[in-house]
Amino acid sequence: MDQEPVILALCCHYCAYAAADMAGSMRLQYPSSVRILRFPCTGKIEVNYVLSAFERGIDGVMVAGCLEGGCHYLEGNLRARRRMERAKQLLDEIGIGSGRLEMFNLSSAEGPRFAEIATQMHNRIVKLGLSPLRRARSEVLSGVAVMAQASAAAIAGETK
Amino acid sequence: MAAGTTILDAARAMGIAIPTLCHYRGMSPYGACRVCLVEIDTPRGPRLVASCSHPVEEATTVRTATPAVLASRRTVLQLLLAQAPDSQELREFARELGVEGTPLEAKPEGKCILCGLCVRVCNDLMKRGAINMFGRGAARQVRPAFGEQTDQCQTCGACVAVCPTGAIDLAKITARRPRQHLTSYDQYLRPRPSIDLAHPQAAPRVPAIDRDNCVHFKTGQCGLCEKVCQAGAIDYDQQAKTVDLDVGAVVLTPGFQAFDATRRMEFGYKLLPNVVTNVQFERLLSASGPTAGHIRRPSDDKAPKRLAFIQCVGSRDPKLGRPYCSSVCCMAATKEAIMAKDHEPDTDVTIFYMDLRAFGKDFERYYNRAKQLGVKYVRCRPSAVQEVRPANTLSIAYLDEDNRSHQSEFDMVVLSLGLSPSATLQEQAQRLDVMLNDWGFACTDELHPMDTSRPGVFVGGAFQEPKDIPDTVMQASAAAARAMSLLVKARGTAIRTKTYPPQRDVTDEPPRIGVFICHCGSNIASVVDVEEVVRRTRQLPHVALAEHNVYTCADDTQDIIKDRIGQCRLNRVIVASCTPRTHEAIFRDTLRDAGLNPYLLEMANIRDQCSWVHSTRPQAATDKAADLVAMAVGRAAQLIPLSEQTSPVNKAAMVIGGGIAGMTAALAMADQGFPVHLVERAAELGGIAPQVYRTLDGMNVPAFVAQTVDRVLKHPKIKQYLQSTVTKVDGHVGDFTSAIATNDGKLEVKHGVVVVATGAVELKPTSFGYGQSDRVMTQLELSSKIGRGEMKLPQNATVVMVQCVEQRTDERPYCSRVCCTTAVRNALLIKQQCPDARVVVLYRDMRTYGFRELAYQQARQGGVLFVRFDADAPPTFELDSGGVIDMTVRDSILQQDLAMKPDLLVLAAPIVGQEDRQAISSLLRVPINADGFFLEAHVKLRPVDFASEGLFLCGTAHAPKFISESISQANAVAARAASILSREVMPVSAQIACVDPEKCVSCMTCVHVCPYLAPIVGEENKAQIQPTVCMGCGSCTSECPAKAITLRHYVDTQILGAIERLLGEIDESTKAPAPAKLAAPSEGASLEQVGIAKPRWTKG
Structure with missing residues (x-):
């Protein structure tokens, strides 16, 4: 893959985000493709957000919440897992592939685990390659660019 | 810039990265490696200088990435690679800068680039002079005098730590034996520096110096940390202070410490490498522990396949003067066994125990689960652990329940240590005039479990009796309640309230975002090119201002933020720095001080989640930081002020x-x-x-x-x-x-x-002839009878007590916690009142935890017979027409049936709701x-x-x-x-869910989803969220089929706003300048020097 993948990590405030902070304070190194977005709970993470991210061309989405049974809001992470299972089915159906989405559970004390899952997700996405939507988008955009250049040249030619 | 500031320091202070190899912050610059070359203008034309040693001058132009600089740096790196072909560190460093391998003829071996940093550290900083540069030309090398190991070396390891290429082997330098600095942190399993956090989640999160091991405190030299810390936080002169406090009550919660396992030498702790304590095992299981959560044998770092736990090491051991039970170890070992199996499912786990004390809520279910998972429980107290060479496996001899002897080998043995009271408090407790019991725990009585012998001094946690987390949490809260009952008059007298200016109404203003990007000293700026991030941020829509600061959380910078909010009429603020988990509250307060609603703040975490975790890849880190800030901008533009209500x-x-x-x-x-x-x-x-x-x-x-x-x-x-x-x-x-x-x-x-x-109530049993004979009763009924003085027994009576009646069964898989102790107490009372009575207790596990164990031992000594039976061979019971009870039970130790004719049969009936x-x-x-x-x-x-x-x-x-x-x-x-x-x-949180009644279809999904029962069916059968009950998790919003519910501060536009800012770069790189853009200059070009755009809109 010539371009770096971009992976969106949707993390709950209480566990996954805290674990990511701890990975930082332990100076653990993991791939820079992961961009973290914070939520109060994975219970707030809707399928819509995941699909929007893929629509935008993001190559992979990881959802990370508290350990099962350890959710700060009791059962938000269990509901999130069910929704993500559904999202995976959708991704398979529309051809993006369920492999680009994964849900993880970890506790706030598991900095190394965060680094591990980020690396794992990165490697998986590298293997899968850039998202077909991102590839398609850049093709369309470069097509637009060619057309734009052509029209710019045309305009320039006319004004000469 | 102060006079004498080097170009390197000046550049880094401005957030411009220059690569270095032999530069070490706090050490005087030397310019040996030449990697930090930059180009400066001189009257005689451009010239390359080492930025680490060249001072900045008035009006000098410095270029850090010209073709000449890059070419020279490439040559320098190729030369260094030829000089030190074996250094992995150097190869990786060169690769980061785009240099792979060297075309030059490399030396046959070596890792040293002769930068001399180690020599300077040893001589200038440590004043030891153990190593020096010797020889000339190609023969030049770093070594001790005469190439012999020297006792001038203090084995501080500073040379190893500073060496950029990993070239130092301490064993070749020192005549002493280097010793790893192991401390109770990570339980002596991993060395740690002399300045460190107490543990990763320490509160306050402030590192401390270990004075007993710090070179500065031992020799007066070094002092590097003071020079390195840019915040100037190191103070070697700090002294312990005695502070006088005026208090109305004292709560003692000093906790416990583990039994010293070396006192049971026969188990081989500290003699045999693969014998560890349960506290060490906890660290091995921990993801932040020494093995990153992988269970490894200390002797060879291999995953143990056969694991043994030995219970009651330092508990229930009168010979050691520790007769009490430590209450927590049975379940702790069970948990550790389950976790070990989680990690490696084929691990073979055996737990050697005496009685399995799963007495707490849901403990019995957990114990059953462990058994289902294949954890083996062996009821035997092994006498010793022996090592089997050469594989360092461990052999344990034991008897099984049928009295057959076995000899098993294990890869690792875990000792479940007993709990002792905190040693440091023993002396203090005497000073506090608090009475301690024989083993050093605080004396309390059963009806006043938080009150020590001194009025006004209360106790919580394991200092009163060994106890687990829930019991500790309960007792600590209870001690607080006892203290508060004394402090009624003083309640609220020490409260200070802060006042804020009225909040500016920004609802009609278009977003004007101010972005403050923090260097965090060099924590962020040494990796992330903050200037570049500022530059890219200024291109983003709605950004009115973007600037960078050395420490954004410093008081003076916060004043700057407040000023900028006023000057530039900012109505959204982004701080790109560390984690919102620690700093969001601080910056929200800054916004309130400036008259902005605190919910108009957004943070981008470019330190903990960027510079720290991508420190070897500055370019990637810069790109990511710019993305994180862009996401924050996308979200901030959609933020709306929220008000916190009260009820x-x-x-x-x-x-x-x-x-x-x-x-x-x-x-x-x-x-x-x-x-x-x-x-x-x-x-x-x-x-x-x-x-x-x-x-x-x-x-x-x-x-x-x-x-x-x-x-x-x-x-x-x-x-x-x-x-x-x-x-x-x-x-x-x-x-x-x-x-x-x-x-x-x-x-x-x-x-x-x-x-x-x-x-709860005691269940009336249906077995053992209960209700058919007045000789059969429950333990509670017996207690009551004894209390009323109505217990009558014939001469030489036989009293049989049956434990676990109709409990710990499939139907009722829990333990009622109190029955074992109640049986012991009643047996003792019977023995006291009728010394000639024979009392037999038929039990499965005696769960007399904590100090209750002493009564159990007393009962055994007092002649009460305890006979253990298996769950699958319960005592038999027959009641003949004459009212005589016949019972037999299989004694599992004697392997014989015992027949009894009890005059009194007492049943330990379960407690039910x-x-x-x-x-x-x-x-x-x-x-x-x-x-x-x-x-x-x-x-x-x-x-x-x-x-x-x-x-x-x-x-x-x-x-x-x-x-x-x-x-x-x-x-x-x-x-x-x-x-x-x-x-x-x-206070009612502002971050709560609310329903749009227009969209609500009254399906009740939210009512079923919410674990807090916040949604109710309100007017016109529409769902309504009770603001005071809602905890703000957002579960209902995700599940609402009509999308009628939103979670304030996390509405869709805010979340999608953040996501939509990702991959913006692709647009820029692939998009050709559109015709329309050719005509008008881009908005970014009109930005002023400081990045303040002219207000596009002002109110009045």
């Missing part, structure tokens, strides 16, 4: 249940000055407790109950409702309205909290567990709270427990309730 608090409490727990809770709250409505179903207060007669330590329970009832009846703040039931509870935390049905009709009370203390628990459960909408007890919010951390705010539970309604534990839990409830009742108003 008034009714300072009364309602307690349901007038037993010992309910009365204690009522008194503890009333003593703090809160009115209490105490509702009891029966005609009088007291519950079951009066039947108990005596506690194990001989306290008179009926007298205590009578006293408590008397205090309740006379207390001016408590109103009792006898023969009454609660029929309705409406409202929410701080503001409940309940209906109580009394004999005199219905009435309504208002209150702020509800306490459930409805208790009250019949009306379902009614209470639906009244308050609180859950009940599978065993019929009320379910708390969190079994470990919130043992007295229900998940819904303002509802609490205590006593046996929660789980079977002793009177002392009920008293402790009831006081804990009072402390938790006071955290609500002591307020005038409850």
Whole structure:
């Protein structure tokens, strides 16, 4: 893959985000493709957000919440897992592939685990390659660019 | 810039990265490696200089990335690679800068680039001079004098730490033996520096210097940390201070320490490498531990396949002077066994134990689960552990339950250490004049479990008796309640309130975002090119200002932020720095100080989640930081001001249940000055407790109950409702309205909290002829009989007690916790009153945890017979027509049947939930567990709270427990309730869900989803969220099929706004300049120097 993948990590405030902070304070190194977005709970993470991210061309989405049974809001992470299972089915159906989405559970004390899952997700996405939507988008955009250049040249030619 | 500042320092202060190899912050610059070359203009034209040693001058132009600089740097790196071909560190460094390999002829071997940093550290900083540069030209090398190991070396390891290429081998330098610095942190399993955090989650998160091992404190030299710390936080002169505090009560919570395992030398701790303590094993299991959560044998770092736990090391051991049970180790070992199997499912785990004490709530189920997972439990106390060479495996000889001897080998042995009281407090306790028991724990009695011998001094946690987390949390809250009862008059007198200016109304303003990007000293700026991030951020829509600061959280920078908010009429602020988990509150406060709503702040975490974790890849880190800031901009543009409402608090409490727990809770709250409505179903207060007669330590329970009832009846703040039931509870935390049905009709009370203390009952058994013969009774009935003096036994009577009757079975898979101790106490009482009686206790596991173990030992010594039977071979029972009972039981030790004809048969019947628990459960909408007890919010951390705010539970309604534990839990409830009742108003979070009634289709999904029961069916059958009940998790918003619910501060536009800013770069790189853009200059070009755009809109 010539371009770096971009992976969106949707993390709950209480566990996954805290674990990511701890990975930082332990100076653990993991791939820079992961961009973290914070939520109060994975219970707030809707399928819509995941699909929007893929629509935008993001190559992979990881959802990370508290350990099962350890959710700060009791059962938000269990509901999130069910929704993500559904999202995976959708991704398979529309051809993006369920492999680009994964849900993880970890506790706030598991900095190394965060680094591990980020690396794992990165490697998986590298293997899968850039998202077909991102590839398609850049093709369309470069097509637009060619057309734009052509029209710019045309305009320039006319004004000469 | 100060005179003499080097180009490198100046550049880094501005957030411009220059690569270095031999530069070390705090050390004088030397310019040896030449990697940091930059180009400067001189009168004679451009010139390359080493930026680490060249001072900045007035009006010098410095270029850090010209072709000449890059070409020279490439050559320098190629030369260095040829000089040190074996250095992995150097190869990686060169690769980062785009140099792979060297075309030059490399030396045959070597890692040293002769930069001399180690020599300077040893000579200049440590003043040791153990190593030096010797030889000239190609023969030049770093070594000790004469190439011999020297005792000039103090084995501090500084040379190893600073060497950029990993070239130093300390063993070749020092004549001493380098010793790893192992401390109790990570349990001596991993070395650590002399300056470090206490542990990764330490609070406060401030590192401390280990004075016993720091070179500076030992020799007066070094002092590097002081030079390195840009915040100037190092102070070597700090001294321990004695602070005088004026207090009304003292709570002792010094905790415990583990038994010193070397006292049981036969188990080989510290002699055999693969024998570890359970505390060490916990570190091995921990993801942040020395092995990153992988279980590894210390001898060879291999995963152990066969694991053994030895229980009761330093517990239940009178010979060591430690006769008590440590209460927690059985379950701790069970948990560790399950976790070990989670990590490596084919691990073979054996636990050697005496009695498996799974006495707590849901413990028995957990124990059963471990057995199902294949954890082997062997009832035997091994006498020794022997090592088998050469593989360092460990051999344990033991007898199984059929008395056959075995010899098994294990890869690793874990010793379950007993709990000792904190050693540091022993002396202090004497100074505090607090009485300690024989083993150094605080003396308390069973009816006053938080009160030490000195009035006003209370105790919580394992310093009173070994106990697990929920019991510790309960007792600590209880100690707080006891302290608060003394501090009623002082409550609230030390509170200071801060005032803020009125908030500016920004609703009609288009977003004007100010972005403040933090260097965090060099934490961020040394990796992330902050100038570049600022430059890219300025291109983003709605960004009115972007700038960078050395420390954004510093007071003066916060003043700058406040000024900028005013000057530039910012209405959204982004701080790109560290984690919002620690700093969001600080910056929200800054916004409030500047008259902005605090919810208009957004943070981008470019330190913990960027510069720290991508420190070797500056370019990638810069790209990511720019993306994170862009996401924050996308979200910030959509933020709206939110207001935090308050809800008034009714300072009364309602307690349901007038037993010992309910009365204690009522008194503890009333003593703090809160009115209490105490509702009891029966005609009088007291519950079951009066039947108990005596506690194990001989306290008179009926007298205590009578006293408590008397205090309740006379207390001016408590109103009792006898023969009454609660029929309705409406409202929410701080503001409940309940209906109580009394004999005199219905009435309504208002209150702020509800306490459930409805208790439990002893089940009437259906086995062992109960109810068919007056010789058969339960333990509680026996207690009551003894108490009334009605127990009559014939001469030389035989009393048989059967434990675990109709419990710990498939039907009722839990342990009632109190029965073993009750049997021991009753056996002792019988022996005391009828010394000629023969008392036989038939048991499965004696669960006399904590100091109760002493009574068990006393009973054994006093001639009470304890006979163990297996669950699958229970005692047989026959009752003949003459009323004679015939019993036989298989003694598992003697392997023989014992026949008995008891004159008295006492059954340990299970404790079960009250019949009306379902009614209470639906009244308050609180859950009940599978065993019929009320379910708390969190079994470990919130043992007295229900998940819904303002509802609490205590006593046996929660789980079977002793009177002392009920008293402790009831006081804990009072402390938790006071955290609500002591307020005038409850703050209502602004981050809550709300329903759009237009979209709501009344499907009730939200009502089913919410674990806190916040949604209710309101007007026109539309869902409505109770703001005071909503915790703000957003689960309902995700599940609502009509998308009628939104979570404030996390609405879709805000979240999608952030996501939509990702991959913006692709657009820029692939997009050709559109014709329209050619005509008009881009907006970015008109930005002023400081990045302040002219206001596009001003109000008035």
